[in-house]
Amino acid sequence: MxxxxxxxDQLSPSLASLCGAPRSGSVLFMAEVMDEARYVPHHKQKLAxxxxxxxxxxxxxxxxxxxxxxxxxxxxxxxxxxxxEIRAAAARHGASHIRMTEAGEHRVRALQATxxxxxxxxxxxxxxxPAAFTAWRGLRKRLRLEDFYRWQRRETGILMEGDTPVxxxxxxxxxxxxxxxxxxxxxxxxxFAPDAITREVIAMVEARFPKNFGTLARFHWPVTRSEALAxxxxxxxxxxxxxxxxxxxxxxxxxxxxxxxxxxxxNLGLLTPRELIDVALAAxxxxxxxxxxxxxxxxxxxxxxxxxxxxxxxxGPEYLRANMLGATRPLPAIYWQGESGMAxxxxxxxxxxxxxxxxxxxxxxxxxxxxxxxxVDPHALHHWFLIVYADAYEWVEAPNVIGMSQWADGxxxxxxxxxxxxxxxxxxxxxxxxxxxxxxAKTGEGACPFNRLYWDFIARNExxxxxxxxxxxxxxxxxxxxPARKTEVRADAARFLATLA
Ligand code: FAD
Ligand code: DLZ
Numbered sequence: 001m002x003x004x005x006x007x008x009d010q011l012s013p014s015l016a017s018l019c020g021a022p023r024s025g026s027v028l029f030m031a032e033v034m035d036e037a038r039y040v041p042h043h044k045q046k047l048a049x050x051x052x053x054x055x056x057x058x059x060x061x062x063x064x065x066x067x068x069x070x071x072x073x074x075x076x077x078x079x080x081x082x083x084x085e086i087r088a089a090a091a092r093h094g095a096s097h098i099r100m101t102e103a104g105e106h107r108v109r110a111l112q113a114t115x116x117x118x119x120x121x122x123x124x125x126x127x128x129x130p131a132a133f134t135a136w137r138g139l140r141k142r143l144r145l146e147d148f149y150r151w152q153r154r155e156t157g158i159l160m161e162g163d164t165p166v167x168x169x170x171x172x173x174x175x176x177x178x179x180x181x182x183x184x185x186x187x188x189x190x191x192f193a194p195d196a197i198t199r200e201v202i203a204m205v206e207a208r209f210p211k212n213f214g215t216l217a218r219f220h221w222p223v224t225r226s227e228a229l230a231x232x233x234x235x236x237x238x239x240x241x242x243x244x245x246x247x248x249x250x251x252x253x254x255x256x257x258x259x260x261x262x263x264x265x266x267n268l269g270l271l272t273p274r275e276l277i278d279v280a281l282a283a284x285x286x287x288x289x290x291x292x293x294x295x296x297x298x299x300x301x302x303x304x305x306x307x308x309x310x311x312x313x314x315x316g317p318e319y320l321r322a323n324m325l326g327a328t329r330p331l332p333a334i335y336w337q338g339e340s341g342m343a344x345x346x347x348x349x350x351x352x353x354x355x356x357x358x359x360x361x362x363x364x365x366x367x368x369x370x371x372x373x374x375x376v377d378p379h380a381l382h383h384w385f386l387i388v389y390a391d392a393y394e395w396v397e398a399p400n401v402i403g404m405s406q407w408a409d410g411x412x413x414x415x416x417x418x419x420x421x422x423x424x425x426x427x428x429x430x431x432x433x434x435x436x437x438x439x440x441a442k443t444g445e446g447a448c449p450f451n452r453l454y455w456d457f458i459a460r461n462e463x464x465x466x467x468x469x470x471x472x473x474x475x476x477x478x479x480x481x482x483p484a485r486k487t488e489v490r491a492d493a494a495r496f497l498a499t500l501a
Pocket of ligand 1: 389
């Protein structure tokens with residue numbers, strides 16, 4: 001008897017450990033366990049999504065003829081942890097062998113390593129293997145997404161004509177920074193009505209995790225592969241054509257813009273990254289989406305998603321403790337309660353609470369940027385980001401927060417901190433017109449808090465940025481401030497920071 005344990009984010013019929021396994025003579029084993037539900041107090045929608053998708057996956061495999069042993073969270077005999085459940089299942093079924101696919105997170109990999117005699121296979125649902133990355137990284141002095149991405153474009157031939165990028169350019173970033181024009185209304189993403197399985201899970205989550213962050217009333221995530229494929233088709237048809245143009249936009253009253261909302265399904269394994277790339281390429285060939293949109297989208301999948309995972313795996317668990325700028329402020333209460341008065345922040349907060357989703361620019365340039373400027377402890381922010389999003393798994397969340405957003409790794413992942421004043425937020429959209437703070441004012445109570453904090457952040461971290469060529473111009477500007485203005489700016493930032501609970 002072969003035991004095949006499947007983790008909650010390994011919901012892919014093509015999973016390495018399932019491939020080639022005999023249907024008769026194998027038991028597929030899945031367990032909902034408190035240790036995974038509680039290692040951080042996940043958003044209620046994340047819990048409902050993972051458990052519902054797990055239950056649907058088990059039902060589908062049963063229908064295909066697999067023998068499935070599924071342990072529910074509310075089973076009175078539930079042992080509470082993955083490793084103890086796997087050991088008990090092996091004994092119950094008299095398994096002669098256990099075969100698993102490697103977990104995404106260091107924490108769960110360590111658990112897998114304790115299971116005696118189990119075979120652990122590499123997770124091949126990604127496009128680049130850790131071994132290929134290590135060889136490529138070699139003795140390179142610097143790691144940069146752009147180098148990694150070009151390497152992968154060449155390796156895979158995606159968007160290539162021979163050795164030249166399609167369209168003559170590797171990226172179309174310069175075209176992809178438009179604010180949403182008045183009158184253009186982004187088509188809403190599809191909403192998947194909860195079926196009986198999902199409704200049962202939602203009731204369980206409400207009953208057992210009543211104090212967790214977030215609301216469940218607007219739970220509309222795809223929970224099966226067929227729903228995920230429908231979500232992908234809807235994105236390709238209705239939003240991909242404008243994805244590039246408005247990739248960096250912020251718009252008041254628009255929660256999702258032209259984004260894909262596919263990360264929860266993708267990270268669970270309901271879709272594969274190659275499928276996303278292939279539909280985008282097909283849209284380009286069919287002339288239904290322009291090159292700047294297709295390239296912009298593919299860069300996120302083939303570039304960023306792969307790159308952050310490989311850095312997470314290569315750098316090990318210590319990466320999570322990186323704190324290059326020595327930031328120590330506890331996470332401000334506005335991250336749990338909203339009501340900051342900043343229109344951009346409160347919009348991102350509200351949809352995080354109600355959808356377990358915020359788009360990239362909200363995560364990076366609003367929620368992340370505010371914490372960076374305020375000097376929030378990057379580990380505390382990492383903990384928050386791991387809790388609040390439906391797509392949050394440490395392998396993708398941590399490098400985005402610690403590296404990209406907080407520059408806590410000192411520039412390993414990104415060449416310069418994503419720090420910006422209110423001018424950036426005003427340029428990318430119309431939140432500032434709905435805000436009680438004045439984005440044009442630099443200091444004083446009514447001034448935009450991003451402005452009040454920006455120069456203080458630069459001044460505070462001057463020694464860290466001194467040798468960074470990409471920060472040279474900003475440091476020069478700060479150095480040219482008259483001394484009295486410097487004192488005023490820093491005192492004003494201190495006054496604002498003192499108001500943060
Ligand atoms: P789209 O904008 O439509 O992008 C398409 C796809 O590209 C996404 O589904 C995602 O799979 C991939 N992608 C885009 N950007 C990134 C990126 N920087 N890293 C990895 N994949 C990317 N993504 C997660 O999946 N889980 C997280 O926990 C997570 N935390 C983040 C925290 C911070 C501070 C930041 C700045 C980014 C984070 N991201 C995370 C990356 C990105 O914001 C989300 O993948 C994206 O917002 C998901 O929404 P979407 O599917 O609509 O994305
Ligand atoms: C995220 C999650 C949750 C909430 N619950 C479970 C669970 O009960 N059982 C399970 O197998 N997986 C769960 N997961 C996903 C795991 O945490 C996931 O496999 C790791 O994050 C990847 O290393």
